[in-house]
Amino acid sequence: LTGEDSTATGKGVLGDTKSFNTLVNSNGSYLVDRTRGSGIFTYDAKNRTRTPGTLWLDSDNVYNAAYDGAAVDAHTYAGQTYDYFQDVHSRNSYDGNGAELISTVHYGRSYNNAFWSGSQMVYGDGDGNTFVPLSGALDVIAHELTHAVTDTSADLIYQNESGAINESMSDIFGTLVEHHFNNKPDWQVGEDIYTPSVAGDALRSMEDPTLSGDPDHYSKRYTGTGDYGGVHINSGISNKAAFLLANGGTHYGVTVAGIGNDKAGDIYYRTLTQYLTPNSNYSHFRVSTIQAATDLYGASSAEVASVKAAFSAVGVN
Numbered sequence: 001l002t003g004e005d006s007t008a009t010g011k012g013v014l015g016d017t018k019s020f021n022t023l024v025n026s027n028g029s030y031l032v033d034r035t036r037g038s039g040i041f042t043y044d045a046k047n048r049t050r051t052p053g054t055l056w057l058d059s060d061n062v063y064n065a066a067y068d069g070a071a072v073d074a075h076t077y078a079g080q081t082y083d084y085f086q087d088v089h090s091r092n093s094y095d096g097n098g099a100e101l102i103s104t105v106h107y108g109r110s111y112n113n114a115f116w117s118g119s120q121m122v123y124g125d126g127d128g129n130t131f132v133p134l135s136g137a138l139d140v141i142a143h144e145l146t147h148a149v150t151d152t153s154a155d156l157i158y159q160n161e162s163g164a165i166n167e168s169m170s171d172i173f174g175t176l177v178e179h180h181f182n183n184k185p186d187w188q189v190g191e192d193i194y195t196p197s198v199a200g201d202a203l204r205s206m207e208d209p210t211l212s213g214d215p216d217h218y219s220k221r222y223t224g225t226g227d228y229g230g231v232h233i234n235s236g237i238s239n240k241a242a243f244l245l246a247n248g249g250t251h252y253g254v255t256v257a258g259i260g261n262d263k264a265g266d267i268y269y270r271t272l273t274q275y276l277t278p279n280s281n282y283s284h285f286r287v288s289t290i291q292a293a294t295d296l297y298g299a300s301s302a303e304v305a306s307v308k309a310a311f312s313a314v315g316v317n
């Protein structure tokens with residue numbers, strides 16, 4: 001594929017106007033961003049389930065059609081997530097080696113899911129009640145891309161406690177990316193694309209996981225076999241700890257002094273990429289996070305004390 005690097009404008013899923021990088025040649029405008037790593041490529045599944053589908057081609061480099069919104073956001077937010085890992089953690093793409101970022105939108109029919117396939121991001125359009133097109137939220141895209149970071153580092157097995165930590169890492173970095181770009185930042189997950197007719201709710205809450213029925217303490221962990229052993233359920237335990245580590249608070253009588261998003265992000269990034277392993281459980285997660293914080297701030301630092309308190313507050317001692 002050859003052509004000229006260009007900047008297009010368009011409207012995202014929620015009708016917001018943004019600009020993004022494209023490649024233009026005699027065929028038209030492709031959603032190809034050659035300015036980041038080995039490139040960001042966005043495809044159209046045309047409501048079928050073959051991936052990656054067709055590389056997105058637009059006629060005039062203006063992406064304002066309703067059908068374009070999911071692609072505009074998938075492309076733009078993938079670029080922003082790339083920038084976060086490069087600029088904040090010096091990681092070039094999800095593998096640290098500039099891997100291509102491939103996304104497919106309009107996957108399936110009324111598909112209420114988004115996922116990392118093992119090689120690319122995939123986004124459904126939602127059914128319009130539970131979800132609108134799922135690429136319309138930066139925290140969702142950063143969540144999916146963090147699965148790729150996890151798979152190329154700790155490679156946490158996607159079941160039981162290691163799977164819950166895998167899921168929480170995606171919620172944590174999804175939220176930190178949302179804050180980094182100051183994109184209506186909060187400690188909820190997927191709020192911008194979840195239940196359009198219900199205000200104030202979210203797919204999950206890190207601030208209060210019990211709002212979506214998930215545990216906020218290890219003693220309340222799910223031990224069944226559903227959801228791969230509760231990977232989207234027991235993530236609430238770590239999500240609550242992360243909320244407390246960054247923001248502070250008192251939980252089940254344990255007080256945590258907040259250390260802020262940036263230090264929390266550096267600790268979780270080092271934990272994920274230097275210490276966690278495929279079989280890590282919550283106990284190893286505590287030890288690893290303390291070690292990462294010790295490396296960064298010293299054994300007697302306030303940051304280490306807050307990591308210990310955050311895990312104790314959610315019953316991981």
Ligand SMILES: Cc1cccc(C(=O)O)c1OC(=O)C1CC1
Nearest residue numbers: 112113114115116140143189190
């Ligand atoms: C909506 C959805 C369904 C199933 C799996 C995932 C998954 O990627 O784990 C999923 O996406 C999310 O959880 C992102 C945060 C909204």
Ligand SMILES: [Zn+2]
Nearest residue numbers: 143147167170
């Ligand atoms: Zn996930």
